[in-house]
Amino acid sequence: MHLKYKRAHKKTQEAMALTAQDSNIYKGMHPQLRKAQEKLKIITGHKHVRVVNSGNAAIMIVLNSLEGPILVPDQGSWSGVLKIADFLSKDLIKVETDKGLLSVDLLEESLNNIAENPQALFISSLAAYTAEQPILELANFCKDQEILVVEDASGAIGDPEKKLGNGKISNIILASTGSPKLVNVGSGGFISTDKQEILDKSSLLIRSFRSSPIIAAGIAQELEFAGDNYKKLSQATSYLKNRIKEVIHQKRSGTNLILPCSDPPRRAQELRSSLNVEGKNIITICPRYDRIEERAVCVEIKNLDPDCLNKKNLREISAVITDIMF
Ligand SMILES: Cc1ncc(COP(=O)(O)O)c(C=O)c1O
Known part of the structure; x- marks a missing residue:
């Protein structure tokens, strides 16, 4: 048996190398950044996308733009969210799950025990990377409760069945494109949403965390393989x-x-x-x-x-x- 650790596709490496050698000076946004953002808009179906330099940067940008308490699963999600929320002094409320897997019943039960009105549910597409969350059911329930759904789709972006990482379902989608994520570029991340105000509130962070054109070129190419992977x-x-x-x-x-x-x-x-x-x-x-x-x-x-x-x-x-x- 010969098992190999995941690497960026050869074509992705070539696209990144080519961009690194490009000595042209571009006015405004680099064409590779534009290309990556346009491709991501097609994949998520959202109107706005920003490519940034890591998944944690994307999380910080989104959490910074949210006000009220944010619901997170009690396990099975990215621990960086807890640390970043603490850093930004944002209130998190952990909701009970079945070993990371959330359901509408469990969410409803948790909400009955919470006095505050949460602004958002922050959840990964896959509980512990092992179980697809019922994102559609959760999102329908959250819509009725006026709770935004933020989906970390690092493990499932490009899902060919469109159950995960789908902007028609989740209000905000973000992901890491670091190694060894599904879009496996070694670095980078993105945020995708129809809500311009989420981007506007964190415009300084978006500028501070912008991605290099080399990473953007990698994302644009590696996205071609995400669904199949x-x-x-x-x-x-x-x-x-x-x-x-x-x-x-x-x-x-x-x-x-x-x-x-x-x-x-x-x-x-x-x-x-x-x-x-x-x-x-x-x-x-x-x-x-x-x-x-x-x-x-x-x-x-x-x-x-x-x-x-x-x-x-x-x-x-x-x-x-x-x-x-x-
Ligand atoms: C689900 C998930 N989201 C976000 C991150 C953070 O991404 P990055 O390392 O690009 O900051 C990770 C890292 O492992 C992760 O697993």
Whole structure:
């Protein structure tokens, strides 16, 4: 079995190198930035897009523009949101989830216990990267409650089924395009919305966090592969979820396998040495806010090169996991 860590596509690397060599001086916005923003508008369906230099920059810009309390899942979302909200002195309210997965019932129950009127729900497309959130149902409910939906689509932008990262559903979409995200450029991020006022309120931050044309060129090119990559990664993960006995959120699509166990560090070490990945590590451990708050190991399928996820390798990954975990 030969597993490779995900890298930017060769065409993406070439597009970035070409932009780095471009010595032309452009008036106003660099053409590569314009190109990336126009492509992102097509993908999200929103009117306004700003490409910035990281996912955290996008989060800071959006949180800075929001006033009231912001709802976040009690686990399964990006921990940077908690730190940035703290830095900006924004009130967050954690809502109960089923191991990161939110439902309208759980959200309604939490709202019944909250005195304030939250302004927004800030949620990742995938709970712990392992389970698609029911974004449409949540967004319909939030619309009735006048709560904005902010979706961090770092793990699912370009979803060919348009359930995730869809601007017709979420009011604000943002994402990291760093490594090893779905749009895997090594750096960068973006914000997308129909709400001009969100961008206006943070215009100074948007200027401060602007992206280089090289990153923008990478995003514009890598977006061509995002839909296909998401499909391959989620299909491979579903295949493994169906073959492995005890996985969290077995029936839901995602790009990460989470396996509960009593001794995560030991199991993680065994998996790392058997799953021999060229490049970096794909095994992480829980409890932690970004995944689930209980003892488990994660096999981060999302970090693998989608092209190495053929049936033979998937059968071998499944055999290794079964052997070590059960
Ligand atoms: C879901 C999610 N959002 C945002 C970020 C932050 O992105 P960046 O590293 O580009 O600041 C990460 C980083 O891992 C993430 O997983």
